[in-house]
Amino acid sequence: MPNPVEVDAKELFSGLPQRYDLLAEILSFGQNRRWRHTMVDAALRIAPDARRVLDVATGTAGVALRWTDRAPVEVTGVDLTERMLLRGRENVARNRRGDRIRLLLGRAEALPFPDATFDAVTFTYLLRYVDDPAATLVELARVLKPGGALASLEFAVPGNPAWHAAWYGYTRAVLPAAGMLTGGREWANVGSFLGPSISGHYAAHPVESIVGYWRAAGIEGVRARRMSLGGGLVMWGRKADG
Template identity: 50%
Template sequence: MASDRTRFARQLFGAIAPQYDRMGVVLSFGQDPRWRRFLVSKVNAIPGSWVLDVATGTGLVARELARRRNVRIVGLDQSEPMLRRGIQAVNEEGLQGRISFVLGQAERLPFPDEAFDSVTFTYLLRYVDDPQATLAELARMLRPGGVLAGLEFHVPQNPYAHLGWKAYTRTVMPAVGWVASNAWQRTGRFLGPSIERFYERYPLPIQIRMWQEAGIRRVRSRVMGLGAGIVIWGVKRTAVTGA
């Protein structure tokens, strides 16, 4: 049975799916596509390899991977409306031979161990009950030496940037969302407090430790967009060296 958090995420993203790609650009002042491109740049996949993109949504990262890498991608998400929009976009771009979509949950991935050469995820960990267990499940998908890379929102640490971020997420974002639709207004109101609560419980050093405890080594991070986004990446340790 799905948890309250899972049901909430499913309802939230189902309602905003039709305008998701455009509104992501608008609400981030054009930063979201740049963050996703940087995420993709950390996927060091050789031609013909398999990449799993979890919380794929409308397939934005999957499509960027297909454009920039000669790889095959499986995009997984729990929202059927988001996946339908993703299938439509993939067909419009002629990428249907490179990208396939699967309905499922990040906490219980329907694939065997070590089935993928790389794994990516985007805006995922705030929507699961146990981020540590979810990271372990993502790592289970990776072959030894494979890259795990994730993009999440972040709370700026600079005091002035934090004040601007808080004002934006509490006032501007809900107002811009209101212009688009009731669903986007609710999303705009939800995002700022949700991001802040997550970082109160899981500040960056704790997140890095969770990655390491999931079996990911050489974990690195880069804060993006004046502190509003962060990409974290690392490599699954090998059985022989543990490196």
């Protein structure tokens, strides 16, 4: 039976690939690219010799392309939405990276790879779209080699009261309007969805709990860096040996 969270994610994002990268910049106050760079660079500090990389929730392949900009790696990107992958393949071809990036349809909760396949695993804006974040992290860690790097990027909720108030107003009022202006009803739906989705996720799974999920999955030295006044959260750590 389909996972209801996955069905919602497919319906939400299937109509967005043509302008997804623009939307990501709007939703992140123009910071999405910098956040991606921070995530990939954090993974490379842990696994500087990485050659095989998995990027989960790869979308239009922005992180996969960043990996190939920064290191001599081969990247496998996995996403739940076929239309996002089609756009990703266009981006890969435009950047002439088809020999280094392959994109596959798949679920983060059931990755089609053997244990300890990859030197590094990244994932972006994923955990709000799975039923069990802790179990998903176990699966992500399963395909990571001992000593390999796990790194992630997620939207976050600012902790400072003044910035939280500004963020709340932005996500509840500005984003739906900006979505409608830039992409019509489908984008407005995403703008309306995003703020409550982020707030609800962290109400159920505070950052401290998410760090605990990483550790329980066998990831050590877990670090969490709040970005852009708390609107983004980059996390990284190393899979324990043995």
